[in-house]
Amino acid sequence: MRRIGVLLTVIGVGLGWPSAGAEPPIPATARQPLYPDSSFYPRLVRLEHSGTANGTIVASINTLRQTGAIMASTDGGTTFRRRGSITDSVSRKSGQLCCSALFELPTAVGDMPAGTLLWADTVFSDVLDVVLRHVEQRLWASRDQGAHWEFVSSIATSNSLFSFTDWGPLLPSAWEPSLSMSADGQLVAFYSDETDSHEHSQKLVQVRSPDGVHWVNQTDTVVSDVQYVRPGMANAIRLPDGTYFMSYEICNTDKVHQCLTYFRRSTDGWNYGDPRFLGTVVRTAADGGYTQHAPYPAWSPGPGPNGTILLSGQMASSVDGTVTPSTGRTLLANDAMGEGNWYEMAAPIVIGGITDAPCKNYSSALLPATDGKSVIEAATDLDSNGDCRAYYASGPLPGPPTPPAPAGK
Template identity: 35%
Template sequence: MVAATAVLLALAAGGLSAYAADAATTSSGTLYHPSTASGSTEDASYPRMIRLQHNGSANGTLLSTFSHSGTGVPKANFPVYRSTDNGITWTSTPISTVTDTVHGWDLDGPTLYELPQAEGTLPAGTLLASGTAWNHGDYTQQAIEVFVSTNQGATWSYRSSCASETGQPNTIKHGIWEPEFDVAANGHLVCYFSDERPSSNNYNQVLAHVSSTDGGATWGTEVYDVAVQDNVQRPGMATIVNLPNGSYAMSYEDCKDGFDPDQACDVYIKTSSNAESWNAASLGTKIQTSDNRFLLHTPYLSWSPAGGTNGTLIVSGQRVVAGTDGALAVQPESGHVLFVNKNLGVGAWQEITTAVTTDPTGGYDAGETACAGYSSPLLAAVSGSSFLMMAGVHVATGKCETDFASANLPIATGQITGPGTIAKCIDVKTNTSAAGNAVQLYTCGAASGQQWSLETDGTIRAFDKCLDIVGNATGNSAKVELYGCNGVGGQQWQVRADHSLYNPQSGRCLDDPQAITADGTQLQIYDCNGLSTQQWQTPTA
């Protein structure tokens, strides 16, 4: 059942706003909705997308795919859709479908890649599609097959397999999964993948790559990228990003054998100056906020040029958690936020509102749907702050549809301090994202509830929610809180030259009542008066 639709969200016109009037989320829709008939197992998840940049007049075209399997799908495959309006709408039916034309096996875990330069006999702009080919449930033979297209995805032909195995026992723990591609500075085409085969040598799973000097016709010797020989660590699901300083960043999950997957699949980042050398013994750095919230499961990393010299790294993951492996607490903003970092992955990350919400989030215990939010891709604009996101979203059968949405990165992120020369922070009470939490003054610290995003739609957000006037009131002394973003006037704010935060609907300013600066003082709105109790230092881009 196909439903490639888009819902354009209204853009508010805020004449007095200091910022653009575009909504933070600007368009959204469903790429494919599987059958939800009783007993159906049809699934559309694990999406991927690319923007053509080396295809002449076709540059700017977007292509997307997902792993399509279950009822009505004889063999799992990758249907390819096209958008010519930057992801606002997509073709209602696939322009092509990538299938295993070599063995007739199922294809799982897709990736798409465009060659930025000629590789062997393949010209620049050639598209690669790849995934794990196998018969579902049969672990005796697998291959990471690579297919190529020289006509913008209209047709595909088999090129090679960058990894394969045959004659294996029909048991788990020797699979090859989750390919991704990049081109190294020396021109080598690199195929990254997750490899369970070294489990016989006390590596539970490794991240590895092979390289090609002839455009993927043949591949060299396998090299480990993340590998811990303790028969516990299980790094997997790598995504690779080229950074503006010429280095490379890799995000991945590190699961652990013997643990409940919902309790130990932390997300990491590591960087390297060489796409073919990653210091395999190093796990890199956990992607986490200043107050030690971190992502769990199936990350996808992207880079946006917005946000300053270093741009902005954006990463998705299935859940936000806190604690230690085996004793993790799932945070309520899970499925509602992404993580961002403006320092090439170094230091703390900050939560921002996601473009596609996944609620419930994907999980691996009884009764949970694994596909929701599983490896949700992000595609940043070539210039500007917009980005496109796709994600598997839970449907009634326990499977997933593929949804998409475009959004803008925040104008600025960080602490809002004041009032006046008082160096307190605007803070979310209890440091949680629950709707109705008071917004208060508090001593500045590491809390995520003191990290605010100034958005392009005129809202100011913490976690996934908005700075809100209680009850959408307009009178003096109306209190402010954290609440779900819903487009009301009580969630619109303007940073003015006198450092006030002005709410146009009420004509009043954010105010510290009676100049009380004790921790826990709930803020309010009040007639704008130019006093220090209404002066706030906001983050800058």
């Protein structure tokens, strides 16, 4: 993540960000509000390990009331109803809660059975009259498909001193947790870490737990020896062949492309290679362009013959860094486990006026249908009052564009 001051304050104020250049008209869309109030950072899972509840789609959203809102759909994502909420006493005290993750356990971890829903978030609490900020990545669990939640553990904690840098005071020192499970059955958490900011402005780190309570083996996942380069916003998914695919952004690698999307692979869900290897840049086939900021991956059984990796990103840019008309209108897809170039397809939700700022199309979640023919997207946009809100819609997965016929045919 780029440093953006206090994220929640920016999202909640209702700023009118300018349009990112000339854009085609926005067509009518079937998007629906996922939550009836200001909200951001939506996440989606389809229950697969919960017995008779399998097939239910559960969504989580961060709200500006400092709670996690849990919604659920039992009709395949056509409608969502409120199912539960997560109220963290720490965030209630500080008024800061951000950047959550939602995950269903495929197998038991500690005393949590398969099908347990997990929710992780970043909480800030100020102490010593706003001289010191305490930051936690906190884990919650639900054993009844999202209706009731209990606090499980602190994944990681850190402290940040008041700082008058050019980035502003009181910077959080860790954020954006995501969850995965390694091949050996341990719970793995990734997050963006600023605690070593003198050497690394930000890096990606990981920890693991055999029981969801005790977290060990903090390890760098992606780190640059150039101090101002900032890897962040990691999300890892397991592919059908048992390997893992992780997407993330790296900011400040050059002045033209601020936060390019990268990926790397793992055979066991814990070892992702040399942390100093920044990874493979995601490129599009049409013009060799890029996707930038806040990527989110998902596995789909189609439209590729062997399945497809889908990827959302906040913005699309050309090789020279110019924001393209694809911004806010397309998803990326790859039918070769991430290898080679990616192709674009229409996104279910169209969002205009996107710039390098939170809310609009920021970390949009994807949930493909079980037949690989469509995908549900949950994305955020500014409403008519300038408030950030989460929406959802479903759209087809048509596959790669048909190449043009050879000349003379």
